[in-house]
Amino acid sequence: xxxxxxxxxxxxxxxxxxxxxxxxxxxxxxxxxGAAQDLTVAEGMEQLDAPPISAREMAKWFLDxxxxxxxxxxxxxxxxxxxxxEDKPARFEHGRKTEPADALPRGSADEVGATIGEWxxxxxxxxxxxxxxxxxxxxxxxxxxxxxxxxxxxxxxxRFDGALNLxxxxxxxxxMKPDFQVFLIDACRVPTxxxxxxxxxAHVGRAMVDPVDLDLRGGAPAKQSIHHSSxxxxxxxxxxxGASLYTEALVQALDGGGAQANVGYWVSTLGLQTALAAYVxxxxxxxxxxxxxxxxxxxxxxxxxxxxxxxxLYVSSSPKEALAKARIEAYxxxxxxxxxxxxxxxxxxxxxxxxxxxxxxxxxxxxPPSDYEDxxxxxxxxxxxxxxxxxxxxxKP
Amino acid sequence: MSAMTLSFRVSDPDVSIARGxxxxxxxxxxxxxxxxxxxxxxxxxxxxxxxxxxxxxPGRYRVQAMLPSGTILQRETTVGEGKTVSVAFSDDDxxxxxxxxxxxxxxxxxxxxxxxxxxxxxxxxxEQFPEVWRGAAASLPLFEQLPIAxxxxxxxxxxxxxxxxxxxxxTPYERGLVKRLHINQGNNRDKWQLDAxxxxxxxxxxxxxxxxxxxxxxSLPLPWRSLGDSSAVEVVVSGSGSGVAANxxxxxxxxLLGGLxxxxxxxxxxxxxxxxxxxxxxxxxxQTIEDKRLNPLxxxxxxxxxLAIFDPYEAEKWDRWLPNIMDWFPSIPDGAIVHARxxxxxxxxxxxxxxxxxxxxxxxxxxxxxxxxxxLALRDxxxxxxxxxxxFGEMLENVSKVTxxxxxxxxxxxxxxxx
Numbered sequence: 001x002x003x004x005x006x007x008x009x010x011x012x013x014x015x016x017x018x019x020x021x022x023x024x025x026x027x028x029x030x031x032x033x034g035a036a037q038d039l040t041v042a043e044g045m046e047q048l049d050a051p052p053i054s055a056r057e058m059a060k061w062f063l064d065x066x067x068x069x070x071x072x073x074x075x076x077x078x079x080x081x082x083x084x085x086e087d088k089p090a091r092f093e094h095g096r097k098t099e100p101a102d103a104l105p106r107g108s109a110d111e112v113g114a115t116i117g118e119w120x121x122x123x124x125x126x127x128x129x130x131x132x133x134x135x136x137x138x139x140x141x142x143x144x145x146x147x148x149x150x151x152x153x154x155x156x157x158x159r160f161d162g163a164l165n166l167x168x169x170x171x172x173x174x175x176m177k178p179d180f181q182v183f184l185i186d187a188c189r190v191p192t193x194x195x196x197x198x199x200x201x202a203h204v205g206r207a208m209v210d211p212v213d214l215d216l217r218g219g220a221p222a223k224q225s226i227h228h229s230s231x232x233x234x235x236x237x238x239x240x241x242g243a244s245l246y247t248e249a250l251v252q253a254l255d256g257g258g259a260q261a262n263v264g265y266w267v268s269t270l271g272l273q274t275a276l277a278a279y280v281x282x283x284x285x286x287x288x289x290x291x292x293x294x295x296x297x298x299x300x301x302x303x304x305x306x307x308x309x310x311x312x313l314y315v316s317s318s319p320k321e322a323l324a325k326a327r328i329e330a331y332x333x334x335x336x337x338x339x340x341x342x343x344x345x346x347x348x349x350x351x352x353x354x355x356x357x358x359x360x361x362x363x364x365x366x367x368p369p370s371d372y373e374d375x376x377x378x379x380x381x382x383x384x385x386x387x388x389x390x391x392x393x394x395x396k397p
Numbered sequence: 398m399s400a401m402t403l404s405f406r407v408s409d410p411d412v413s414i415a416r417g418x419x420x421x422x423x424x425x426x427x428x429x430x431x432x433x434x435x436x437x438x439x440x441x442x443x444x445x446x447x448x449x450x451x452x453x454x455p456g457r458y459r460v461q462a463m464l465p466s467g468t469i470l471q472r473e474t475t476v477g478e479g480k481t482v483s484v485a486f487s488d489d490d491x492x493x494x495x496x497x498x499x500x501x502x503x504x505x506x507x508x509x510x511x512x513x514x515x516x517x518x519x520x521x522x523x524e525q526f527p528e529v530w531r532g533a534a535a536s537l538p539l540f541e542q543l544p545i546a547x548x549x550x551x552x553x554x555x556x557x558x559x560x561x562x563x564x565x566x567x568t569p570y571e572r573g574l575v576k577r578l579h580i581n582q583g584n585n586r587d588k589w590q591l592d593a594x595x596x597x598x599x600x601x602x603x604x605x606x607x608x609x610x611x612x613x614x615x616s617l618p619l620p621w622r623s624l625g626d627s628s629a630v631e632v633v634v635s636g637s638g639s640g641v642a643a644n645x646x647x648x649x650x651x652x653l654l655g656g657l658x659x660x661x662x663x664x665x666x667x668x669x670x671x672x673x674x675x676x677x678x679x680x681x682x683x684q685t686i687e688d689k690r691l692n693p694l695x696x697x698x699x700x701x702x703x704l705a706i707f708d709p710y711e712a713e714k715w716d717r718w719l720p721n722i723m724d725w726f727p728s729i730p731d732g733a734i735v736h737a738r739x740x741x742x743x744x745x746x747x748x749x750x751x752x753x754x755x756x757x758x759x760x761x762x763x764x765x766x767x768x769x770x771x772x773l774a775l776r777d778x779x780x781x782x783x784x785x786x787x788x789f790g791e792m793l794e795n796v797s798k799v800t801x802x803x804x805x806x807x808x809x810x811x812x813x814x815x816x
Contacts, residue, residue, distance in 0.1 A: 142801065144800065144801050167776075167800075171777065171780040171781075174777070174780075174781060175781065201798070201801065203797065211780055211781070211783065213784050214741075214781055214782070215747070219744040219747065219750070220741065220742055220743060220744055221741065221742070221777075221781055231806055232804060232805050232806035261423075261433070261434075261436035262436065262438070265433065270668075270670075270706070274463065274467075274469075274668060277467030278467065278468075278469055281467060281468070292466075292467060293467075294806065296773075296805065297705065297773070297777075298705065298706075299705070299706070299708065300670075300706055300707075300708065309433075333431070357433055357434065358431075358433075358434075359425050359434070359457065379457055379473075379475075380459075380473065381423050381424065381425065381434055381457060381458065381459035381473060383421075383423035383434060383459050383461070385469070386469070387459065387471070388471050389473075
């Protein structure tokens with residue numbers, strides 16, 4: 001039977017590969033604003049813009065940018081629950097897709113379970129395979145993380161049947177064949193009164209994967225790296241009609257911020273988390289919210305090697321207002337690689353430019369007439385995950 | 398020869414940790430270059446005193462201090478030929494910091510709801526201890542281990558109603574060997590420092606803190622010793638955000654291992670490798686385990702981190718340490734857990750599985766682990782070896798119920814029970 005979730009497949013027999021599953025649940029029929037809303041379960045949880053957008057962005061990133069010569073991209077599958085005027089399944093378009101992807105699963109528990117099964121079948125062809133699971137949608141804490149699927153609340157007497165129990169899922173996955181497993185969970189972890197009503201009960205929601213005897217995979221569990229977008233009991237944030245903060249940070253971390261020198265500048269599990277912590281906090285602070293990602297149970301292994309290591313350089317100034325008048329240029333080996341000019345760009349409190357991991361020179365000058373002195377060139381060592389360049393401007397006498 | 402002196406100064410005079418904060422030095426020796434920068438990872442002392450001096454080639458460097466909170470502080474510097482340059486960080490550099498050494502030692506969240514509700518905490522302001530806690534109004538009752546062993550402990554702790562019933566029977570605990578000092582920090586935040594004399598064994602100690610709509614049972618890592626000296630255990634109770642009431646946080650000011658605990662408690666294991674390697678190089682982990690006067694809990698903490706970040710085949714040197722933690726400290730569940738975990742992650746032969754099974758059973762019998770990582774590891778181990786022993790199914794159910802109450806954001810075990 002065809003797997004409607006499959007977008008890309010290019011597995012090479014006998015060669016390890018990376019198998020990606022992306023789940024974005026934004027439309028919840030039984031939550032507030034949904035076609036069959038049930039206010040007794042909704043608890044203020046609304047329809048979400050960010051998850052389908054985030055899921056599409058992540059899929060695009062994997063198809064365009066993912067690079068791992070030891071475990072190249074072997075398959076990518078998607079589940080998308082997004083609002084549709086005709087109430088039809090979503091489709092995904094991309095120049096590299098190898099499958100129709102014109103009726104993606106919509107994210108009910110049955111559909112997610114079936115998709116996970118197919119994903120695992122593909123990923124279990126070789127123990128050296130890597131799996132990457134990305135989820136974006138509502139989540140609650142019932143003492144452990146529960147990820148809400150499209151049909152959460154559909155069964156009045158078994159509301160959590162439309163949910164995935166993350167701990168049980170991870171436990172089962174540890175016994176599965178792929179040795180290297182990355183989980184990127186972009187969901188809130190707040191307690192609600194419904195979730196608190198099941199506090200202390202184990203196994204709320206579906207496991208999707210039953211554990212099997214460890215001897216079937218040689219006795220040792222798989223290596224897992226579990227990345228949460230927020231801390232325990234805290235929310236995660238997404239933009240209206242935009243991607244989530246975590247997805248923005250994730251793309252930047254995978255593009256180079258998560259690269260670690262001690263593993264040859266590959267993006268590793270631990271380096272990824274270091275970058276995510278820096279980026280999510282900064283994005284959240286800019287939006288005047290708090291969000292701190294958390295890493296649970298991580299073993300160090302490499303995920304991907306960016307073709308170019310791009311690290312954000314943040315240029316700020318003292319006094320703050322001086323930056324709005326300064327022309328800032330970044331040079332690499334004498335070549336201009338980025339600039340900010342108040343005559344061309346809107347005023348910013350902090351100028352950001354993505355640069356390679358090298359030593360750069362930053363020039364700060366002012367269009368005349370100006371109250372400030374031009375600054376001598378600054379040498380800046382650009383290093384992951386982010387590089388700060390505060391400039392102390394001097395007023396003219 | 399040129400050098401760089403690195404330091405991280407903290408404003409809290411109680412904090413002095415030789416291996417406090419992980420640092421990274423990216424650089425271009427001899428200035429400039431077309432290649433990727435060199436990198437060195439170091440551990441910066443968190444102290445009021447002088448820092449760490451390392452030799453470097455003359456050149457340009459960017460120094461990062463990777464704090465347990467996830468914040469990264471940075472300095473750019475040029476080191477001239479034959480010069481020593483000072484690179485100093487401070488907890489004043491941490492953006493959004495309010496008070497205390499929150500980013501370098503474990504501490505509650507800095508942001509509080511303005512209307513945080515804490516009830517039934519009888520606050521006492523005292524200047525002298527040990528008189529503090531002889532009074533019945535003491536607001537941090539300490540409870541001995543419940544006189545129930547094995548499965549009973551897990552079943553009791555899974556059930557909020559039973560916990561409530563039992564706590565109502567207990568009286569404030571008095572024993573002159575544990576000193577308590579209370580500090581009202583304002584902003585709905587109270588701190589207790591607990592100190593135990595190092596040369597007596599204590600029973601398992603728990604404490605209870607109440608919020609407006611839940612209470613928390615907190616495992617106290619007492620006595621905590623560092624190289625023979627007693628280190629204070631801090632318990633801070635505060636109102637927290639997200640509509641959740643009182644949040645209790647336990648931390649330890651250990652001059653050797655305090656840094657490691659800060660990273661463990663925040664889940665910031667991505668940066669902790671240099672810290673562990675530094676402790677190993679100086680044989681401090683081995684000393685901690687082998688010297689019976691020292692702190693087996695600290696050894697367990699190091700083991701949890703090591704097992705998490707090192708590849709199982711890289712951590713073979715731990716093989717001779719881990720069984721000792723289990724055997725030499727029979728009251729500590731975590732010792733048996735780390736031993737079982739090592740076997741599970743790297744089984745040398747099929748017969749070793751039976752050792753793991755026995756260690757897991759022993760851990761379960763010893764009760765609730767001191768560390769959050771221990772509770773999670775016990776559940777994982779039971780799940781992974783569920784088919785190896787007929788008792789594991791029921792054990793897994795009992796442990797899972799307790800795990801569902803766990804505050805996973807903390808290093809030490811805190812269980813939450815909504816009212």
